[in-house]
Every structure is written in structure tokens, then in C-alpha cells.
Amino acid sequence: DVKVTQSSRYLVKRTGEKVFLECVQDMDHENMFWYRQDPGLGLRLIYFSYDVKMKEKGDIPEGYSVSREKKERFSLILESASTNQTSMYLCASRPGTMADEQYFGPGTRLTVT
Amino acid sequence: GNSVTQMEGPVTLSEEAFLTINCTYTATGYPSLFWYVQYPGEGLQLLLKATKADDKGSNKGFEATYRKETTSFHLEKGSVQVSDSAVYFCALSTGNQFYFGTGTSLTVIP
Numbered sequence: 001d002v003k004v005t006q007s008s009r010y011l012v013k014r015t016g017e018k019v020f021l022e023c024v025q026d027m028d029h030e031n032m033f034w035y036r037q038d039p040g041l042g043l044r045l046i047y048f049s050y051d052v053k054m055k056e057k058g059d060i061p062e063g064y065s066v067s068r069e070k071k072e073r074f075s076l077i078l079e080s081a082s083t084n085q086t087s088m089y090l091c092a093s094r095p096g097t098m099a100d101e102q103y104f105g106p107g108t109r110l111t112v113t
Numbered sequence: 114g115n116s117v118t119q120m121e122g123p124v125t126l127s128e129e130a131f132l133t134i135n136c137t138y139t140a141t142g143y144p145s146l147f148w149y150v151q152y153p154g155e156g157l158q159l160l161l162k163a164t165k166a167d168d169k170g171s172n173k174g175f176e177a178t179y180r181k182e183t184t185s186f187h188l189e190k191g192s193v194q195v196s197d198s199a200v201y202f203c204a205l206s207t208g209n210q211f212y213f214g215t216g217t218s219l220t221v222i223p
Contacts, residue, residue, distance in 0.1 A: 042215035099145045099164040104156035
């Protein structure tokens with residue numbers, strides 16, 4: 001079974017802190033994704049990566065950055081957390097073809113106070 | 114551009130009722146189509162998929178048919194159970210990217 005793990009299920013941070021969310025997949029997938037999920041808005045893509053050290057902005061990249069130094073790991077960084085970044089963050093991975101589904105981690109619920 | 118529109122929720126059904134959740138899409142080219150399910154407190158799980166026109170995806174009693182002529186991929190189940198209570202997302206894939214609908218919350222009452 002494909003497994004996507006995220007470093008924390010719940011996280012509470014203060015405004016202005018630098019926050020790291022880690023995601024690891026164990027199936028040698030090419031593509032990895034970060035989404036945020038908010039009520040009524042569904043999933044919105046923050047960043048994705050189709051190869052090591054490669055990244056592409058999604059729909060809402062402002063206030064976020066990413067790092068992919070190794071194929072299995074994709075990190076989301078909140079440079080200076082703000083209260084409007086309180087959300088559920090979902091990581092996903094996927095092999096390289098259009099027909100393939102995404103595999104999701106369990107999510108990290110981040111609260112910024 | 115590419116987008117997915119799915120019916121607004123929430124949807125509440127009695128156990129053993131018939132379920133339909135509508136999903137239509139706009140896409141360039143020939144996308145792959147997916148239904149995902151999210152149980153409370155969890156990430157999304159693939160429920161079923163279809164990769165070309167007229168394909169039918171099915172799993173756990175759910176099914177959906179890829180209809181190119183109506184650009185639709187409606188989710189159906191003949192008899193829902195309490196354990197089907199979850200949020201359902203329709204999605205399409207073109208190239209590297211996925212596009213998700215906003216989700217439909219389903220509650221099944223005994």
C-alpha cells in the first residue's frame with residue numbers, strides 16, 4: 001500500500017512564527033502536492049512538485065514556500081504564520097501519468113493564534 | 114480552463130435510500146475523472162476512477178460513468194449505509210494537475 005505521512009496531525013503556532021509541515025511518501029512517486037482545505041472552499045492547491053528540486057506555484061502560493069530536496073519528501077513552509085493560514089493542510093503524491101490517482105496523507109490541522 | 118462543479122450539500126438520506134451526487138466538468142483535452150471520499154478527521158481516499166469516455170468506475174457499491182457528451186461523472190449508490198456518511202469530492206486530472214470540486218457532505222441516518 002502507498003503510504004503518505006505528515007509530520008503532525010495537529011499543530012498550534014503563534015502569529016509570526018516560521019512553520020514547517022513535512023510530508024513523506026514511500027512509493028517513489030514523481031509528483032507531490034500541498035493543498036489547504038477550508039469549509040465551503042474545497043481543496044486549493046498551494047504548490048506542487050514534479051521532480052526533486054522542482055516546484056510550481058498552485059492557485060494560492062502567497063505566504064508559502066516549499067522544498068523538495070529528496071524524492072520522497074516535500075516540505076511546506078509558512079515563512080511568517082498568520083491567522084488566515086489557520087486551516088487543514090493536505091499532502092498528496094502521485095506517479096507521473098494523467099490516469100493515476102493522487103494518494104493523500106491524513107492532514108495537518110494548523111491553528112495560528 | 115479546467116474546472117469541476119458538483120452539487121451543493123449537505124445531503125441527508127435515510128439508510129437504504131438511493132444516492133446521486135452530480136458532478137460536471139470543463140476540461141481541455143481528455144481528462145481522467147475521479148471520486149474521492151473523506152471520512153471525518155482523515156485525508157481523502159480514492160473511491161473510484163474512469164480514464165476514458167464511457168468507462169464506468171465502481172467500488173464498494175458506488176459507481177460513476179464518464180459521459181463525454183454531457184461532461185458529467187455523477188456518483189450513484191443503490192442503497193446507502195450509515196457508514197457512507199462522509200464528504201465526497203469529484204476531481205479531474207489533465208497532465209500533472211488535479212482539479213477538485215468543493216465537496217458534498219453526505220449524512221445517512223438510521
